[in-house]
Amino acid sequence: MIELIDVGKVYHASDGDHRALEGVNLRIEDGDIFGIIGESGAGKSTLVRLLNLLERPTEGRIIIDGSDITDYQGKELRELRANIGMIFQSFALFQQRSVLQNVTFPLEVRGESKAASAERAHELLRLVSLDDKSSRYPSELSGGQQQRVAIARALANSPHYMLCDEATSALDSRTTVQVLDLLAQINDELGVTMVVITHSLDVARRICNRIAVIDGGHIVEEGFTADVFANPQSDITRELLDWGAPNVKKATAPQTSEGEEVACD
Ligand SMILES: Nc1ncnc2c1ncn2[C@@H]1O[C@H](COP(=O)(O)OP(=O)(O)O)[C@@H](O)[C@H]1O
Ligand SMILES: [Mg+2]
Incomplete structure (x- = not known):
């Protein structure tokens, strides 16, 4: 609590x-x-x-x-x-490390062996359905995939x-x-x-x-x-x-003079 x-x-x-x-x-x-x-x-x-x-x-x-x-x-x-694991809007992955190396990072910092870290990382990557992408780099993944790597990394130390x-x-x-x-x-x-x-x-x-x-x-x-x-x-x-x-007026996206929809964030 x-x-x-x-x-x-x-x-x-x-x-x-x-x-x-x-x-x-x-x-x-x-x-x-x-x-x-x-x-x-x-x-x-x-x-x-x-x-x-x-x-x-x-x-x-x-x-x-x-x-x-x-x-x-x-x-x-x-x-x-x-x-306490943490994830961010920007994913905050290490760009120079592969997917697997991102997830093993917190384990290596804690002094886990390479083999044990890799085994745990593969287990977590299976949980987030990304084990087949373990040798890719973050720039080779979609946003959703990157956030799933970040989730796997956040879970590496089995946080509560x-x-x-x-x-x-x-x-x-x-x-x-x-x-x-x-x-x-x-x-x-x-x-x-x-x-x-x-x-x-x-x-x-x-x-x-x-x-x-x-x-x-x-x-x-x-x-x-x-x-x-x-x-x-x-x-x-x-x-x-x-x-x-829902509101009819608000649901209508504003238009530019060219008639294109303006992105509302
Ligand atoms: N490091 C900082 N130094 C000074 N002011 C900050 C800092 N971080 C956030 N603030 C200010 O604190 C307020 C709350 O910010 P934040 O917690 O980031 O809000 P939110 O996440 O809800 O957008 C804002 O007015 C912001 O400008
Ligand atoms: Mg904020």
Whole structure:
């Protein structure tokens, strides 16, 4: 279980202090696929990066499996990170390493033998249906395939938690569904608790059992996904829902003078 208690984050940037999070209280239970949704700049990435201490909170405490991790350093920090896999919108694969070498990397860092690392990597590549591509390089794969390699790499150390920061935002809708279904399968079969950051209500609706809505660095609403969708409590959630609702006017893509559709993101 992950618990955030009165967590805040202020960035000290060259142009002054920026508050990204304030008074965040959250509880993510084992087995959850927990969605954190909100608009760009709301503080989603900051929040998720606090969970593996890629960023340190400036206030509050973070408790994982009963241990206060907030001040972890050194060996404790390395073990924490091995227990929390992470995937990103940009996939963040090593371009100079093959698919297999991407997945063996975290195992080699931990001191596993080459043979044991390769065996485990092949097992994970079978799980994500990419074992036949193990000698390719990331540039020789589609976006969806690259994200599946990243998922295999994130699972290498058998983590209990996985953080997904806009993991499907660079993918088309069909590939998005495939990757989301793979994440749901990993949650179900391997029991990996997932924290899914997204600006997309469709993503949240498809795989999250609980969601928190974040706006301006504050959690404005939290609950079972179905309840939040059926009975939104905050203006920002209603706005997000309203924007995503089918509507004849909104469903018509804007046209350029040449009559081409303009991509809406
Ligand atoms: N390293 C940083 N230094 C200063 N400000 C930052 C930094 N990272 C993020 N921010 C600011 O914190 C706020 C939240 O950012 P972020 O967590 O990336 O939001 P989201 O992921 O929801 O788009 C934004 O206003 C952003 O500009
Ligand atoms: Mg972000």
